[in-house]
Amino acid sequence: MQRHLSRTILLLMLAPAPAAFAAGSAAPPVAQGCLGCHGPAGRGAGAVPAIAGRDAGELRALLHAFRSGGRPATIMDRIMRGYGEAEIATMAEHFAGAR
Numbered sequence: 001m002q003r004h005l006s007r008t009i010l011l012l013m014l015a016p017a018p019a020a021f022a023a024g025s026a027a028p029p030v031a032q033g034c035l036g037c038h039g040p041a042g043r044g045a046g047a048v049p050a051i052a053g054r055d056a057g058e059l060r061a062l063l064h065a066f067r068s069g070g071r072p073a074t075i076m077d078r079i080m081r082g083y084g085e086a087e088i089a090t091m092a093e094h095f096a097g098a099r
């Protein structure tokens, strides 16, 4: 009984995540940390610029420029130093498709 119940609860907890990914609405894990500053779905918040719905190539170039220190920044240069090529590509694709 106890085991059956906890398995049911576990399934309920796991169920929504893959469904949300399939619909393309949820940010992939690597892009979750961006939302706190860039607002819900990356649409911008206060002084922090919007990154949703912009060209993927432009976003990738911006992220590379932050990472290399070629683009002046208050915080993005430090943030991007922690990410690799595949992660930058995933972020750029996600936010280009985000609304």
Ligand code: HEC
Pocket (backbone or CB within 6 Å): 030, 031, 033, 034, 035, 036, 037, 038, 047, 048, 049, 050, 051, 059, 062, 063, 072, 073, 074, 075, 076, 077, 079, 091
């Ligand atoms: C601590 C807050 C914070 C977090 C977290 C953050 N950003 Fe930013 N982002 C900023 C700020 C502030 C700027 C403006 C440049 C600067 O001062 O660093 C910016 C600028 C940008 C820009 C350039 C936009 C433009 O039009 O110039 C992009 C692209 C971007 N961020 C993407 C991301 C991505 C992708 C993530 C997730 C890895 C992320 N940011 C996480 C605060 C944040």
